[in-house]
Amino acid sequence: EVQLVQSGGGLVQPGESLRLSCAASGFTFEDYAMHWVRQAPGKGLEWVSSLTWNSGIMEYADSVKGRFTISRDNAKNSLYLQMKSLRTEDTAFYYCAKDIAGGSYPALVNWGQGVLVTVSS
Amino acid sequence: DIQMTQSPSSLSASVGDRVTITCRTSQTVTRYLNWYQQRPGEGPKLLIYAAYNLHSGVPPRFTGSGSGTDFTLTISSLQPEDFATYYCQQSYSTLISFGQGTRLDIK
Numbered sequence: 001e002v003q004l005v006q007s008g009g010g011l012v013q014p015g016e017s018l019r020l021s022c023a024a025s026g027f028t029f030e031d032y033a034m035h036w037v038r039q040a041p042g043k044g045l046e047w048v049s050s051l052t053w054n055s056g057i058m059e060y061a062d063s064v065k066g067r068f069t070i071s072r073d074n075a076k077n078s079l080y081l082q083m084k085s086l087r088t089e090d091t092a093f094y095y096c097a098k099d100i101a102g103g104s105y106p107a108l109v110n111w112g113q114g115v116l117v118t119v120s121s
Numbered sequence: 122d123i124q125m126t127q128s129p130s131s132l133s134a135s136v137g138d139r140v141t142i143t144c145r146t147s148q149t150v151t152r153y154l155n156w157y158q159q160r161p162g163e164g165p166k167l168l169i170y171a172a173y174n175l176h177s178g179v180p181p182r183f184t185g186s187g188s189g190t191d192f193t194l195t196i197s198s199l200q201p202e203d204f205a206t207y208y209c210q211q212s213y214s215t216l217i218s219f220g221q222g223t224r225l226d227i228k
Contacts, residue, residue: 035217037165037219044208044219044220044221044222045157045159045165045208045210045219045222046219047210047216047217047218047219050215050217057215059215059216059217061216062122095164095165100167100170103215104215105153105171105212105213106212106215106217107155107167107170107171107210107212108155108157108165108167108210109167109170109176111164111165111166112164113164114164
């Protein structure tokens, strides 16, 4: 069974940093692209970032480009999202998600449980 | 970036009804359009990928159609568990984008 277990959410002040983790199991992690998607409370889904199976291609939404960094450790079956210079508008539930394949024509087939990141003074 | 427009933004229907949700993209995505369901308090679930392919375990009352810029998700006979919010997502570009969502409520 595919499992994506997330950690790292919490309350931070504007300008601070936070690192989210996503531990994967139940599939060959290194074969699949991975993604981060966020959802502000009561709002819709917003794609944040994607990383191909071999870390060859990283993509970011304009709203986070230059502040967030996606990475993966295939030896540890883990995906990360390093978030810097956090803003109040970054407050959201953050989900990691597994792609249906290596990264072309992405479909998000499995999702983590989501963690809440709250940016507030 | 590819912009996504779903309609309607909300919809009220009864158990047993047939409902259709529409998604339009700002440029062609050929057939690379996916649909997700999100129930309150849960994460999204993939229903349909590449326009019409039913994801494993999804009931056949869900069907997808369309190509180019215009797509539809149809639920043939609504069940109580289908009342949720539905999102489309284009996968033609690796710069992923989602529609704003369609909330389906019980009438």
